[in-house]
Amino acid sequence: MSQxxxxxxxxxxxxxxxxxAIIAILSAILFPVFAQAREKARSISCLSNMKQLGTxxxxxxxxxxxTFPIGVQEDWNNGWPTxxxxxxxxxxxxxxxxxxxxxxxxxxxxxxxxxxxxxxxGYQNWNGSTWSxxxxxGISQAWMGxxxxxxxxxxxxxxxxxxxxxxxxxxxxxxxxxxxNLSGWGAGNTLTGVNWWDWDAPGELPDGTRALTxxxxxxxxxxxxxxxxxxxNFVFADxxxxxxxxxxxxxxxxxxxxxxxxxxxxx
Numbered sequence: 220m221s222q223x224x225x226x227x228x229x230x231x232x233x234x235x236x237x238x239x240a241i242i243a244i245l246s247a248i249l250f251p252v253f254a255q256a257r258e259k260a261r262s263i264s265c266l267s268n269m270k271q272l273g274t275x276x277x278x279x280x281x282x283x284x285x286t287f288p289i290g291v292q293e294d295w296n297n298g299w300p301t302x303x304x305x306x307x308x309x310x311x312x313x314x315x316x317x318x319x320x321x322x323x324x325x326x327x328x329x330x331x332x333x334x335x336x337x338x339x340x341g342y343q344n345w346n347g348s349t350w351s352x353x354x355x356x357g358i359s360q361a362w363m364g365x366x367x368x369x370x371x372x373x374x375x376x377x378x379x380x381x382x383x384x385x386x387x388x389x390x391x392x393x394x395x396x397x398x399x400n401l402s403g404w405g406a407g408n409t410l411t412g413v414n415w416w417d418w419d420a421p422g423e424l425p426d427g428t429r430a431l432t433x434x435x436x437x438x439x440x441x442x443x444x445x446x447x448x449x450x451x452n453f454v455f456a457d458x459x460x461x462x463x464x465x466x467x468x469x470x471x472x473x474x475x476x477x478x479x480x481x482x483x484x485x486x
Contacts, residue, residue, distance in 0.1 A: 261315070261316040261317050261447070262317075262450075262452070264316050265315040265317065265336075266452045266462060268337075269337065269384060269386075269452050269453070270458075270459075270460040272307065272312060272313070272337065272454060273455075273459065273460055276458070278306045279303055279306060280372055284371075286372075287355050287356055287370050287372070288303065288369065289302075289358070289359045290358045290406075290409035291404070293359045293361055295404055295405050295406070296403060296404060297403060298401070298402055298404065299339055299408065299409075300402035300408060313333075313337060314334075317336075317388070317447065318390050318444075320334070320388070322399070323389075323399045323401060324399065327398060327399070327401060327404060331404035333401070334400060334401060334402075335400050335401070335402050336387070336389060337384055337385065337386060337408070338384070338386075338387035338407070338410045339356035339383065339384055339408065339410065340354035340356060340384070340385065340410060341354050341409035341410060341412075342411065342482065343358075343411050343412055349364060350362075350363050351363065352370060353412075355375070355382075355383055356383070357369075357370065358406055358409055374484050375484075376483075376485060379455055380455065380480055381455060381480055382454070382455060382468060383455055384453065384454035385410060385454075386444040386445075386446070386453075387400055387407075387408075387410065387442055387443060387444055388400070391435055391444050392421065392442075395421065395436075397417065397418065397420045398420060405419040405420060406420055407419060408420075410441070410442055412424040412481065420442075421436035421442040422442055423437065424469055424472075425440050425441040425465040426441060426469055426472055428472075440466050449464065450465075451463065451464075468481065
């Protein structure tokens, strides 16, 4: 009995090239989608971290007669992360997944805390007679007198529209050669609205009138990090958290002062 063999032909070169081209096209379409999905997940994780910190601040104020903590003490030690950390337990909550740099200068290691990704609203300005804290979490400085006293919830006229906490990645601070955004040392973990302590870490607030192309921290977003598809996460004085384009929090400080979300006492 004769055995019949069926000859099977393989793919031709053209067919292989077509398949490779289709795979390449699909990859070009899907990879950005996957990247956006990963970034969205990191943004949501960051927002969750900040929401937990917002809740920790609310718990702290309830324990201390509705008074917010100081950003850092006169000697620049014991920053707000040290104060609110007992209410959240984990240090991981202080870090955004998109903040890829957790290094710090060797001279600060072991005593200055750890690198973090968030900063409080410590907006400072001249009140007509002295320098004062207009935000919520001021840096204690003796030369400011009573203007540096701890702020209470009673001074906040618009709690749902007043910023308490914003993103300020250690990565951005370290790129400038500053000390970093450290949990227990210096002005890095507070956004003051002034450039006096830029050698330690930038503190410029967003300003919608600045050039969009100016280098960090002198552009429209100030020292706030906008890593999540050009948006940043914020916590407000009532404890809620949301994503915003940073410079929309202060679109025009001269002509639209009522829209400055960093000014806790505005009407």
